[in-house]
Amino acid sequence: MTVRTPPARAGTREWIALAVLGVPAVLVMMNMSVLYLALPTLAAELNPGAAAQLWIMDIYGFMVAGFLITMGTLGDRYGHRRLLLAGAAVFTAGSIMAAWAGDTGVLIAARAIQGVGAAALAPSSLAVIRRMFADPGQRRFAITVWMLAFMAGGALGPLVGGTLLHFFSWGSVFLVAVPAMVVLVAAAPYLLPEHRAPNSRRIDAVGVVLSFLVPLSLVYGVKRFAADGFTAVAAGSLVAGVVLGVVFVRRQRRAAAPLFDLSLFRVPAFAVSVGGMVLVGIVLFGTSLQTSQYLQMVLGYSPLIAGLWQLPTAVAGTVVALWVSGLAARVRPALLMSAGAVLALLGPVLLTQVDREPWFLVGGSVLLFAGLTPFMALGTGLVLGAAPPERAGAASAISETGAELGGALGIALLGSLAAAVYGNRLGDTLPPGISGSGGTLAETLRYAATLPQPLGGALAESARDAFTHGIHVHALVVAPLLVLLAAVTGVRTMRR
Numbered sequence: 001m002t003v004r005t006p007p008a009r010a011g012t013r014e015w016i017a018l019a020v021l022g023v024p025a026v027l028v029m030m031n032m033s034v035l036y037l038a039l040p041t042l043a044a045e046l047n048p049g050a051a052a053q054l055w056i057m058d059i060y061g062f063m064v065a066g067f068l069i070t071m072g073t074l075g076d077r078y079g080h081r082r083l084l085l086a087g088a089a090v091f092t093a094g095s096i097m098a099a100w101a102g103d104t105g106v107l108i109a110a111r112a113i114q115g116v117g118a119a120a121l122a123p124s125s126l127a128v129i130r131r132m133f134a135d136p137g138q139r140r141f142a143i144t145v146w147m148l149a150f151m152a153g154g155a156l157g158p159l160v161g162g163t164l165l166h167f168f169s170w171g172s173v174f175l176v177a178v179p180a181m182v183v184l185v186a187a188a189p190y191l192l193p194e195h196r197a198p199n200s201r202r203i204d205a206v207g208v209v210l211s212f213l214v215p216l217s218l219v220y221g222v223k224r225f226a227a228d229g230f231t232a233v234a235a236g237s238l239v240a241g242v243v244l245g246v247v248f249v250r251r252q253r254r255a256a257a258p259l260f261d262l263s264l265f266r267v268p269a270f271a272v273s274v275g276g277m278v279l280v281g282i283v284l285f286g287t288s289l290q291t292s293q294y295l296q297m298v299l300g301y302s303p304l305i306a307g308l309w310q311l312p313t314a315v316a317g318t319v320v321a322l323w324v325s326g327l328a329a330r331v332r333p334a335l336l337m338s339a340g341a342v343l344a345l346l347g348p349v350l351l352t353q354v355d356r357e358p359w360f361l362v363g364g365s366v367l368l369f370a371g372l373t374p375f376m377a378l379g380t381g382l383v384l385g386a387a388p389p390e391r392a393g394a395a396s397a398i399s400e401t402g403a404e405l406g407g408a409l410g411i412a413l414l415g416s417l418a419a420a421v422y423g424n425r426l427g428d429t430l431p432p433g434i435s436g437s438g439g440t441l442a443e444t445l446r447y448a449a450t451l452p453q454p455l456g457g458a459l460a461e462s463a464r465d466a467f468t469h470g471i472h473v474h475a476l477v478v479a480p481l482l483v484l485l486a487a488v489t490g491v492r493t494m495r496r
Contacts, residue, residue, distance in 0.1 A: 010142070014132045017191040018142055021129065022149035023184045024088065024121035027177045029153030030160065031060060031095075031114060038161050038170045040296055041303070043442050045170065048104040053440065054419075055108050057289065058411040062219060063115025064122075065405035066212035069398060072123035073203060073259055080124040080131075081194040085185055087120025092181045099171035110174075122150075126380065126399075128192050137329065143381045144325035150376070150403075152314055159314070162307025207259035210248040215405055217241030219412045264398070269334070272488060273379035274402040276337070279485045280372050281406020283344075283478050286414030287351075290474055291365055297441050298464045299358060309358055313369045320373040333378040334489055341486035344371025348482070351475035354468060364475070375485070376403070417477065418470045425466035431458040441467050 035042070035057060043053060075083040094113030101107035129146055133139035164172040221237030252258040265271045288310075295306035324336050347368025353360045383399040422441060433455060441463055448460040 009135045010133050010138050013191065014142075017132060018129065018145060020184060020187045020191055021125045021146060023180045024084070024091075024118075024125055025146050025149035026153035027091070027180060028064070028118045028122055029150050030157040031118065031153075031174075031177065035157075035161065035173065038165055038173050038303070039293065040442050041165055042107075042170045043440075044446070046101075046104050046107065052104050052108070054412060054415055056104065056111060057415070058219075059108050060111040060115040060118070061285075061405070061407045061411065062216055063112050064119045065215050067116055067119035068123060069211050069259060070203075070208045071120045072127075072398070075120075075124045075127055077203065079194050080127045081188060081192045083120050084124040084128070084192070085188055087117045087124065088181045088185050088188075089117070090114075091117030091121065092178055093117070095174045095177045095181075099174040101171070114174075131193055140328060140381050141325055144321055144377045147377050147380055148318060148321045152318065159307035159311055162303035162305070165303040204251075204255055204259040207248065207251060207255070210244055210251065211259060214241055214245045214248055217244060219409060269382040272334070273375075273382045274398055276375050276485055276489060277379055277399060277402030278406040278409070279481055280375050281403045282410040282413065283406075283481055284369065284372060284410065285407035286410030287347075287365065287368060287474070287478065289411055289415055290418055290471055291361055293441065294354070294361060294467065294471060295358065297445060298467055299356065309362055310365070312362060313365050316366045316370040317373045320370045321377040324374045324377055328378055328381075333374075333382060336374045337378060338486050338489040340371045340374035341482055341489060342371070344368050345479060345482050345486070347371065348475035348479040351478075352472050354471045354475075356464075356468075361471070368478075371482075375489075414474060414477070418467075418474055421470040421473045422463075422466045425469045426463055429462045429466060431455060431462060434459055 039053065039057070042048075042056070048056060071083060071087070091114055094110050094115075094117055097113060098107055098110035101110055125146065126143070129142050130139065133142045160176060161173045164176065217237050218241035221234050221239075221241055224231060224234035224237060249262065252262050265274075291310070292306065295301045295309055296303065299306075301309065320340075324340075327336060344367060347364045347366075350360045350364030350367065354364070380399050419440065426444065434451075444463040445460055448456040448463065450456070451459060
């Protein structure tokens, strides 16, 4: 009879290393949400148009989503620690460039550079965690802690941004990453093991290009459709994205060394987790963008106070993440994920009641985030468990691609929807004597401040009411997505 030796348990060194790996996890997501509160200040100084504002917000997420798979594969081939250090250097360079950007074009370019660096950080971190924590229970907890750092970055971004904006200029929200990255680069060579696949395969260069062009074309097409209607540019971009996607999938199926291992999607846990990550990213990031702007420009809070109002969301996510990590040893993860999605449905119910007080807004955000936390905390572990160890980097990249692409889509799609609803509503409720007021709420409020009273005050109130109406419509759009998420995960639960 063969006696199976239990896997070695991690010690103090590994847990310290996990804390170091939490740094890029926090920063990757924080960099997506930190601009939520900085956007009004930034817009007042650089004066970008509505389309440019969306590009400032979502080009980072697009670059991360477009390069994650490539970076995961590169880590498997050349070493995850090496790629982690390279990503930290690129991210730092982009952060410094963004902090001193003098115009909109430079800022968008800097955000794109940050995105490339961030794409190297996330899959490498998860692959190293899998290597360090061989014991399944310790690994599950370690991944939960890492995901908690990942979620905390997104939730704390507005608070950190608000605090910095209270004392410094908007460029400071980018410089906060620099000292943290220096710590990562200094500690990683001593704490993190290096690992690469023993028989790594050649990188599919054509697949790399296609994996970047597909999401960028699709999302750009949706953005143009939301902003301009059914134009040749919007239709052409959408068609190009679909065609390139078909070409990419067919190439990956035939390739001897595919960049994207489509066979992993035959594993139900893998497919449901990755697809769910996309939906979760759409809902959370699209909602965070709206709530951050609402607290500042509708309720009139300072960036610091607005950030404090969003702190309960981060606390709720932390508590739920630690709780479900312990429960996952006794309760099927899919059941916890499905139950969480049902709880999250209470979030948009409260958001439909949002008025000129913060309570419904904050309560809805807390329920939404807490309900979706089990998916984020446990889904990544399911993805990594479904992949062979030598493909850990590529598998974690696919998981993170789902989350990052969802975040970028949430900002682009739900942000574009909010802009369209706001514009239509404001056009129907403009005070007499005003024929136009600008494309965004920030522009309308600036224009209203130049008008004599009571005309300027009436326009400002109409604009705030229109934005509030947009929150209500946003909630009605989010609710069916949560129903879909709960249903699909519930089916997975029954098919154990």
